[in-house]
Amino acid sequence: MTFPVVGMVGGGQLARMTHEAGIPLGLKFKLLSDTPQDSAAQVVADVVVGDYRDLDTLRAFAQGCDVITFDHEHVPTEHLRALEAEGIPVRPGPDALVHAQDKGVMRARLDAIGVPCPRHRIVADPADVVRFAAEGDGFPVVLKTVRGGYDGKGVWVVETAEEAAEPFRAGVPVLAEEKVDFVRELAANVVRSPHGQAVTYPVVESIQVGGVCDTVIAPAPDLPEELSLQAQELALTVAEELGVVGHLAVELFQTRDGRILVNELAMRPHNSGHWTQDGAVTSQFANHVRAVLDLPLGDPRPRAPWTVMANVLGGDYPDMYAAYLHCMARDPQLKIHMYGKDVKPGRKVGHVTVYGDDLAEVRERARHAADYLRGTITE
Amino acid sequence: MTFPVVGMVGGGQLARMTHEAGIPLGLKFKLLSDTPQDSAAQVVADVVVGDYRDLDTLRAFAQGCDVITFDHEHVPTEHLRALEAEGIPVRPGPDALVHAQDKGVMRARLDAIGVPCPRHRIVADPADVVRFAAEGDGFPVVLKTVRGGYDGKGVWVVETAEEAAEPFRAGVPVLAEEKVDFVRELAANVVRSPHGQAVTYPVVESIQVGGVCDTVIAPAPDLPEELSLQAQELALTVAEELGVVGHLAVELFQTRDGRILVNELAMRPHNSGHWTQDGAVTSQFANHVRAVLDLPLGDPRPRAPWTVMANVLGGDYPDMYAAYLHCMARDPQLKIHMYGKDVKPGRKVGHVTVYGDDLAEVRERARHAADYLRGTITE
Numbered sequence: 001m002t003f004p005v006v007g008m009v010g011g012g013q014l015a016r017m018t019h020e021a022g023i024p025l026g027l028k029f030k031l032l033s034d035t036p037q038d039s040a041a042q043v044v045a046d047v048v049v050g051d052y053r054d055l056d057t058l059r060a061f062a063q064g065c066d067v068i069t070f071d072h073e074h075v076p077t078e079h080l081r082a083l084e085a086e087g088i089p090v091r092p093g094p095d096a097l098v099h100a101q102d103k104g105v106m107r108a109r110l111d112a113i114g115v116p117c118p119r120h121r122i123v124a125d126p127a128d129v130v131r132f133a134a135e136g137d138g139f140p141v142v143l144k145t146v147r148g149g150y151d152g153k154g155v156w157v158v159e160t161a162e163e164a165a166e167p168f169r170a171g172v173p174v175l176a177e178e179k180v181d182f183v184r185e186l187a188a189n190v191v192r193s194p195h196g197q198a199v200t201y202p203v204v205e206s207i208q209v210g211g212v213c214d215t216v217i218a219p220a221p222d223l224p225e226e227l228s229l230q231a232q233e234l235a236l237t238v239a240e241e242l243g244v245v246g247h248l249a250v251e252l253f254q255t256r257d258g259r260i261l262v263n264e265l266a267m268r269p270h271n272s273g274h275w276t277q278d279g280a281v282t283s284q285f286a287n288h289v290r291a292v293l294d295l296p297l298g299d300p301r302p303r304a305p306w307t308v309m310a311n312v313l314g315g316d317y318p319d320m321y322a323a324y325l326h327c328m329a330r331d332p333q334l335k336i337h338m339y340g341k342d343v344k345p346g347r348k349v350g351h352v353t354v355y356g357d358d359l360a361e362v363r364e365r366a367r368h369a370a371d372y373l374r375g376t377i378t379e
Numbered sequence: 380m381t382f383p384v385v386g387m388v389g390g391g392q393l394a395r396m397t398h399e400a401g402i403p404l405g406l407k408f409k410l411l412s413d414t415p416q417d418s419a420a421q422v423v424a425d426v427v428v429g430d431y432r433d434l435d436t437l438r439a440f441a442q443g444c445d446v447i448t449f450d451h452e453h454v455p456t457e458h459l460r461a462l463e464a465e466g467i468p469v470r471p472g473p474d475a476l477v478h479a480q481d482k483g484v485m486r487a488r489l490d491a492i493g494v495p496c497p498r499h500r501i502v503a504d505p506a507d508v509v510r511f512a513a514e515g516d517g518f519p520v521v522l523k524t525v526r527g528g529y530d531g532k533g534v535w536v537v538e539t540a541e542e543a544a545e546p547f548r549a550g551v552p553v554l555a556e557e558k559v560d561f562v563r564e565l566a567a568n569v570v571r572s573p574h575g576q577a578v579t580y581p582v583v584e585s586i587q588v589g590g591v592c593d594t595v596i597a598p599a600p601d602l603p604e605e606l607s608l609q610a611q612e613l614a615l616t617v618a619e620e621l622g623v624v625g626h627l628a629v630e631l632f633q634t635r636d637g638r639i640l641v642n643e644l645a646m647r648p649h650n651s652g653h654w655t656q657d658g659a660v661t662s663q664f665a666n667h668v669r670a671v672l673d674l675p676l677g678d679p680r681p682r683a684p685w686t687v688m689a690n691v692l693g694g695d696y697p698d699m700y701a702a703y704l705h706c707m708a709r710d711p712q713l714k715i716h717m718y719g720k721d722v723k724p725g726r727k728v729g730h731v732t733v734y735g736d737d738l739a740e741v742r743e744r745a746r747h748a749a750d751y752l753r754g755t756i757t758e
Contacts, residue, residue, distance in 0.1 A: 003700045003719070020402045023395065023422050024656075026700070026717030026729065043402050043424055277403075281712050296707035303682065321382045321405070328675035333660050338405030340382070350405065 010071025011038025013339035021285035032061045039339045055079045062088045069292045091245040091292040092267045100267040104146040113241045119178040126164040132176040142177040143167040182253035187272035188235035191287040199300040200232045213271045216309040247288040278335045278353045279307025304355035310370035312350040314343040317375035389450025390417025392718035393648045400664035411440045418718045434458045441467045448671045470624040470671040471646045479646040483525040492620045498557040508543040511555040519558045524551040561632035566651035567614035570666040578679040579611045592650045595688040626667040657714045657732040658686025683734035689749035691729040693722040696754035
């Protein structure tokens with residue numbers, strides 16, 4: 001085999017950073033992007049602009065690709081099955097990916113394999129939400145459309161039957177879940193290859209603000225060894241049982257009573273793994289690429305005692321480049337990762353990482369840089 | 380200022396890896412490449428194919444670039460002066476770069492600022508080479524064309540007047556140098572920005588085989604602190620006195636009698652600095668980009684006690700990708716960097732790096748991977 005062509009569907013920052021990680025391996029990278037201005041399209045040589053919802057576009061794109069992988073979960077499952085039936089390696093395959101596309105399918109499967117989840121069931125209408133609440137500890141209840149949500153979109157926390165009307169308007173099945181009394185959110189990230197090798201990253205703490213990931217701390221501070229192992233084993237089980245290929249992020253709740261419950265699954269590089277670019281021997285992006293090509297996986301271990309990643313959200317100041325001067329001069333070890341996206345308030349436009357021996361100091365440095373880049377502080 | 384456009388002249392592996400390092404900074408990267416198949420052209424979105432020896436091509440390329448920098452030293456100095464006169468920031472500028480382009484100019488300038496060099500002078504013809512030999516310890520004498528050489532090309536070690544005829548055939552001025560009785564070769568690499576900030580990487584040992592860099596050990600083992608400091612100060616002096624902007628590699632001889640002499644200068648990322656991609660907080664590529672944009676420089680310190688880089692040369696086996704399976708499975712910490720070049724015997728097609736605590740072990744792992752990828756060993 002000569003150097004393979006990796007076909008990436010989706011032109012967001014995950015594709016951009018996967019391309020970056022693939023360059024050293026000498027891979028050829030082909031991108032299917034919505035527009036020529038997408039984050040990844042700005043930095044990739046071989047870009048096809050087209051609609052991932054169109055099967056013929058996907059078919060034409062797949063010509064000449066040795067494997068197809070994804071920046072997002074939005075490609076229709078039936079299209080992936082069609083590509084696979086035509087002999088195109090799709091990784092993760094549709095039988096795995098559907099669990100990251102459809103929260104109803106995901107919950108049913110996790111129940112079947114004995115993976116602990118919040119109490120949940122599909123609900124028919126607002127009256128059914130009231131019944132679901134009554135079956136447990138009452139309101140509030142979390143409602144999610146089974147498809148199409150991300151970063152807090154497609155998720156509602158409701159207190160009454162009236163508030164429960166909104167999620168049903170899209171005509172998509174709605175999943176009800178108990179509102180978990182959690183201490184914090186964790187993520188257990190693993191990478192699995194087709195022949196079954198798997199590696200496990202340290203369990204991280206993920207701090208959300210307004211439903212959007214804000215800060216990730218690797219490893220999760222003060223996490224009992226037992227819970228850490230349980231979370232890692234759980235992620236490995238999910239990866240194996242669901243036949244995941246590539247990076248799997250398992251978002252978890254750590255409950256007040258010391259349990260671990262699965263919140264969400266993502267089968268691609270994930271925000272909770274960005275810290276690995278600078279903080280681990282092998283990044284999630286490099287290992288995702290290695291996995292989809294069925295190459296042996298790289299060492300997932302951390303390179304420093306602590307690594308903190310902070311997302312850079314768009315603020316009121318459009319020119320983040322101007323902030324580089326201060327941030328780089330203040331902290332010569334700071335790692336900046338920008339996505340080439342226009343700044344819009346609240347939009348994820350980049351992230352920073354800082355690593356070191358002292359968690360409080362590392363965290364302060366990452367926080368400062370993210371805030372300064374956003375423009376919420378000016379010194 | 381919005382995110383700047385960095386114009387890179389030359390499509391080789393240094394441009395490829397500089398692009399890779401620029402992606403996280405959100406920079407726009409524009410490439411002037413000889414062909415669409417060049418190493419960097421395979422991975423860059425915005426590629427202009429053209430001849431860097433043509434001033435109009437350079438002028439057209441420079442439109443829309445905020446700064447111009449280089450993958451190699453071969454752009455005619457007068458073209459760079461023309462671009463600069465037209466207001467285009469050229470970094471390093473022609474007044475600095477000429478010292479990396481013309482070995483005669485370089486030697487004269489280093490003499491003038493008191494930097495120790497091998498005994499040398501421009502020689503007129505073979506008879507003059509005999510006189511040069513007689514002025515010192517006799518033959519052998521090293522002859523170099525003042526322009527156009529690299530990786531052992533344009534360099535001859537001669538023992539007689541007859542052997543000295545060849546270098547004069549090109550009609551380029553010839554520089555004669557004593558053949559230094561060196562213990563080993565070192566490199567002192569620094570990065571300097573237009574406003575004068577400079578950072579210094581640890582001095583490395585560079586092991587050449589057949590005139591081509593084979594292995595780099597960072598830091599140089601058993602180098603006395605005094606010599607290390609002397610080498611670093613020397614490199615900083617050269618960078619400042621010559622007005623270098625960007626990465627400066629100072630290739631050095633460590634002589635048997637304990638002196639440091641300058642062999643060559645390169646004003647761009649350099650093979651002796653490839654170890655920094657995985658072994659330093661900030662790579663030479665990232666710092667080169669930061670310097671040419673006059674951004675504050677990143678921390679140059681090593682992340683591990685030892686980092687070893689071994690070049691991967693083309694061998695008899697054209698399919699290096701097949702070797703990934705064994706290399707990655709044997710060493711999950713191995714870092715492979717391939718350049719997307721066709722394999723030709725002796726051609727630099729990639730490099731590997733390994734870092735760790737035990738130099739002998741780290742060196743064996745790098746050696747094994749480079750040899751296995753080349754095909755000179757099969758287990």
